[in-house]
Amino acid sequence: MPRLHCPAPLSPGLLLALPAGAARHVQVLRLQPGDALTLFNGEGGEWAATVERMGRSEVEVRVDAHQAVEREAARAVHLALGMPANERMDWLVEKAAELGVASLQPLLAERSVLRLKGERAEKKQAHWQAVAVAACEQCGRNRVPPLHAPQDLLAWLRALPAAAGAGETRLLLSLRSGAAPLAQAVPAAGPVRFLSGPEGGLAPQEEEAALAQGFVPVSLGARTLRAETAPLAALAALTLAA
Structure with a gap:
């Protein structure tokens, strides 16, 4: 139907x-x-x-x-990500909506290939929101995840509330030595904000700024995943297992 x-x-x-x-x-x-x-x-x-x-x-x-039927994930996962280029962002938004993402925050990072601002950014935001709506129509979700306006990554980090009072777990996909496996860093319950970089990853100063805002570095394993694959892999692990 x-x-x-x-x-x-x-x-x-x-x-x-x-x-x-x-x-x-x-x-x-x-x-x-x-x-x-x-x-x-x-x-x-x-x-x-x-x-x-x-x-x-x-x-x-x-x-x-x-x-009165709901098909939302048991855990709210908010993705913040450096926007991948071309049609890859469309694909990411569609699959994230299907997997149960609570919200999506596109970010402009130092190494981002896709650069958006002004009217072009507004049109892209509206387009991605429509992609999320279509995905919800297809997969059975009754709540459409908001697709926020693209922001500069450092400005977005500065605007976040203090980690201590945010009531969420903050995770940063990182290749740095000592990053914990995702499964070990996630508590049994509670919302998660997951930050992932663009092609080429986050610049060192961006990663340090995220750590200062309470993000914990995590790893998805030994393989290096593409910018559009990594956040979806994390999302699937966090929503389908909860």
């Missing part, structure tokens, strides 16, 4: 014109009046719905029963 994100107040019996993106999706699927679909608005659970009317560009649905 098709699942569509509909960011609007929903209630039983409501007749609703779907937002443009969701309406296009229904038209592409060639649904007809009487066909069933599922809606979710990100506020919890999902709603059964029925197509009532198909216009040239508008689709009207009737909202039916609410189902």
